[in-house]
Amino acid sequence: MTGSIELIARAVIVADGHLLLVRTKGYTNTYLPGGHVEFGERAEAALVRELREELGVTATVGRFLGAVEHAWDDAAGAHHELNVVFTAALPGVSSPAPVPPREPHLEALWQPLDRLAEQRLLPEVFCTVVPEWIARAPQGHWTGWASTLR
Numbered sequence: 001m002t003g004s005i006e007l008i009a010r011a012v013i014v015a016d017g018h019l020l021l022v023r024t025k026g027y028t029n030t031y032l033p034g035g036h037v038e039f040g041e042r043a044e045a046a047l048v049r050e051l052r053e054e055l056g057v058t059a060t061v062g063r064f065l066g067a068v069e070h071a072w073d074d075a076a077g078a079h080h081e082l083n084v085v086f087t088a089a090l091p092g093v094s095s096p097a098p099v100p101p102r103e104p105h106l107e108a109l110w111q112p113l114d115r116l117a118e119q120r121l122l123p124e125v126f127c128t129v130v131p132e133w134i135a136r137a138p139q140g141h142w143t144g145w146a147s148t149l150r
Contacts, residue, residue: 006081009047010034011088012065012130015095018110019130021119022054025105029120032085032130033108043084051088056102062087065133066144070123083123085130087137123148 010032013020021030035050037043044061051059064086071080093099099108111119113134116127125146133144 003078003080006079007037007043008034008081008083009037009043009050010083010085011047011051011059011061012085012134013059013088013090013093014113014134015093015110017113018095019113019116020090020095020099021109021111021116021121022101023107023109023119025107029122030109030111031122032083032126033088034083037084044086047086047088051090052102054101054103054106055090055099055108057090057093057099059088059090062089063137064143065137066129066146068123068125068129068145069147069149070125071149085133087134 011034012032020033022033023030033051033054034047037046047061048059051057066085068083068085070083095110101108113131121127125148129144129146
């Protein structure tokens with residue numbers, strides 16, 4: 001099988017029991033804000049850069065929560081990504097205040113943590129592991145791992 005593995009830095013931004021999600025306009029699924037890590041770039045630096053590019057905000061990256069390995073096939077072929085997930089804070093931004101994206105093809109929304117599946121958060125495993133990771137994070141240096149590969 002041919003293809004590549006992509007490294008994605010993702011942010012878990014929580015305010016008032018809501019998680020900030022991003023959607024590409026015209027699509028029904030959502031994802032955690034963030035994006036591709038460039039060659040030679042630290043994941044935390046990539047996350048700050050991606051949040052600035054996507055949302056026009058300067059984020060403060062917090063602790064590493066975990067990683068999610070995800071693979072899928074579509075019309076473009078086989079895809080494989082590794083999502084590294086960090087907490088992040090956006091100074092001056094809180095739920096349910098709108099976060100207008102800087103990139104015109106995106107929209108941002110706040111979703112209650114206990115209703116993530118309603119917004120088709122992908123990969124789906126984020127719907128269960130993100131609330132779990134958030135709940136465990138204050139207890140110490142616990143990190144999580146999940147994979148959609150079989």
